[in-house]
Amino acid sequence: MVNGNEAITRADVEKLEKTLADIEVIQKERSVAEAKNGKELVDKVEKNHQAATDLMNTLKVVEQKQANYEKALARQTASLGADADGIDYKHFGDIICNNINNAPRDFTYNAEVAATHKKAFDIYMKYGMKGIMYGNHGLEAEEVKFVNSIISEQGGFITPPAEFSRYIIPKRFDNYSLMEHVNKITIGTDSYKEYLDQGDYEDAEWVTQFSNAPSDVQDNQFRQLAWYVHTLVYGKSFARDAMEDMFIDTGYFLEKMREGSNRKIAKLLWNGTGINEMRGLLTYPDGTGVVGEVEQIESTESLSVTWDDFLYKMPTALKDYYQDKASYIMPRRTFYSLLLQKSSTGDYSIRNMVNFFSKEGISLSLLGFPTSFDVGLQAYGTAGNLAVAFGDFSEAYNFINRVGLSYIRNETDPIKVTMYQRERMGGGLRVGEAVKLLKIKA
Secondary structure, three states, X not given: OOOOOOOOOHHHHHHHHHHHHHHHHHHHHHHHHHHHOHHHHHHHHHHHHXXXXXXXXXXXXXXXXXXXXXXXXXXXXXXXXXXXXXXXXHXXXXXXXXXXXXXXXXXXXOHHHHHHHHHHHHHHHHHHHHHHHOOOOOOOHHHHOOOOOOOOOOOOEEOOHHHHHHHOOOOOOOOOOHHHHOEEEEEXXXXXXXXXXXXXXXOOOOOOOOOOOOOOOOOOOEEEEEEEOEEEEEEEEEEHHHHHOOOOOHHHHHHHHHXXXXXXXXXXXXXXXXXXXXXXXXXXXXXOOOOOOOEEEEEEEEOOOOHHHHHHHXXXXXXXXXXXXXXXXXXXXXXXXXXXOEOOOOOEOOOOOEEEEEOOEEEEEEOOXXXXXXXXOOOOOOOXXXXXXXXXXXHHEEEEEEEEEEXXXXXXXXXXXXXXXXXEEEEEEOOHHHEEEEEEEO
């Protein structure tokens, strides 16, 4: 049987022509068999006829797939020409097209494929796209078939998802914990939309046999919420001599680039303006509305946080629905200032209020609510600062990540080579009533 991803040769066509000739013979024999040999032979001939029909249908499908396949490859190859930098991208496209049948179809981890991808990426980092195909550093012919992500829409090298975390770096956050709690969504477009139902559904009315029919209430309470992705680019320059002489560990700098951009993203979750970047949780106006507002609760005492804020003010302000998944986020210094507070008898007030252990091991909870530290919140010693966040952050905030992380190499400068790390993401408030902020009293 001819596979839909393989080319149809002349030998295949001749074999099919012979099959068609056999079918004609079978059809002629059918009428003779029906008259001479009875129903049993007729049934056998009928089965052969059905098999021949199925074969013809399969042939038509294969021919259509082959035609569509070749047209798609032709369009992709034709769209690639010699770029301004002198690189013959069409040649690269031809190589990829010739080897596409052997290219991996998924991102299941394979040690051999991962090693080849890493080798290709390292060559791209040091010598550019030319280095992958040509020169002493180029890939072997057998290795090229594994690299199906050399050319991207941005002109860079897209790291394979399955191997990315194994040889570059996963996301890491130092003292920024909000990202661990928000609702993270990966999309393939430039925006994400949800619909919020603002109806209370309490329109039922008591009636009697003498009253009018209940009033009709229109269902127009739905509101569309939308989040859009923005582009974050990090550029890092390397001296050509250092890269060529291998005095520089590019993997180390890639790790630092990832850590730096992750810290940038973590800060924006709190303080982003929403203009060409995500909007931060602390930037929304004070209010109790469901959309576009976050309630700010004033602390009990001036320029400090006290147990009253955690025992009563913040927990009682949050609706019951959000209590089960609620947690506290605050700077480390704010938390430990609570531990220093004492009762009227001089005893520390932390007894039965703080738990450092759980069944799973060491953890931290405050009055039974999970607690984590984040330097993105403000200090408690300044009036008006937003020092503590409490609530269900997965309901409150959406972080949108556009799939795809690319590295683009710019080698137009004779002295240095610049690597650009490019990714797209966005974020903003989802349900404002799901979280509360503690505002420091003047």
